[in-house]
Amino acid sequence: MSQNLEGEFVAWASARQRSWLRSALLLTGDQSSAEDLVQDAFLKVAERWSRLRDEAPDAYARRVIYNGAMTRWRRHSREPSRAELPEVIAAPTTEDWLSGADVRAALQRLTVKQRAVLVLRYYEDRSEQEIAETLRVSAGTVKSQAHAALRRLREELALEQESLDGEEIR
Known part of the structure; x- marks a missing residue:
């Protein structure tokens, strides 16, 4: 990626990182999973930046985040729970x-x-x-x-x- 394209991508990603992180956190309920989803989206957009920059990078990144959340949920729903539940749940x-x-x-x-x-x-x-x-x-x-x-x-x-x-x- 040329320096000009890289600069455009960095500016685009910086402007959107906080709002997508909040959305991903609402989707996953877990900070590290949310950060992973946003990072994956940025990597996939960066790979296609020369084509996406003039089209719809926001829509593409949003789809990557939401599809990634669904994939993670499906994968984790099949795994047996390793954590023990507390005996009393606080009100x-x-x-x-x-x-x-x-x-x-x-x-x-x-x-x-x-x-x-x-x-x-x-x-x-x-x-x-x-x-x-x-x-x-x-x-x-x-x-x-x-x-x-x-x-x-x-x-x-x-x-x-x-x-x-x-x-x-x-």
Whole structure:
């Protein structure tokens, strides 16, 4: 890659790194996995930069990130769990609820496709058509996944809110 192309790529990647890292973190729930997804996307875009720079590098990188998240989820869902679950799960605190930790935790309980649809729609503010193109599904699938995901989130958050109602606010 020439120095001019390399400079363009570095400027492009620097401008997008933080927002994609946040999206990937919402998708995976894990900082290191999110960083890996974004790094993989940057490497794949860099390999094709001379062609992509005039077309749609954002769309290509976004697709790499979301497809990578789905692939990781599939791979890890087949592996046996190695970690032992704690005997008692701590109830969420008012501070957690106010900081959005409950929303991030509830997002992790959705399927990867539902999580991807919600992050693309409400965090990245993408249209149904853009989401469908990114995830390579129909617009109807985007609508049904969003509907199911929002219903599940409402249920999860209502349960968590009920557990907070008994907690004393400091």
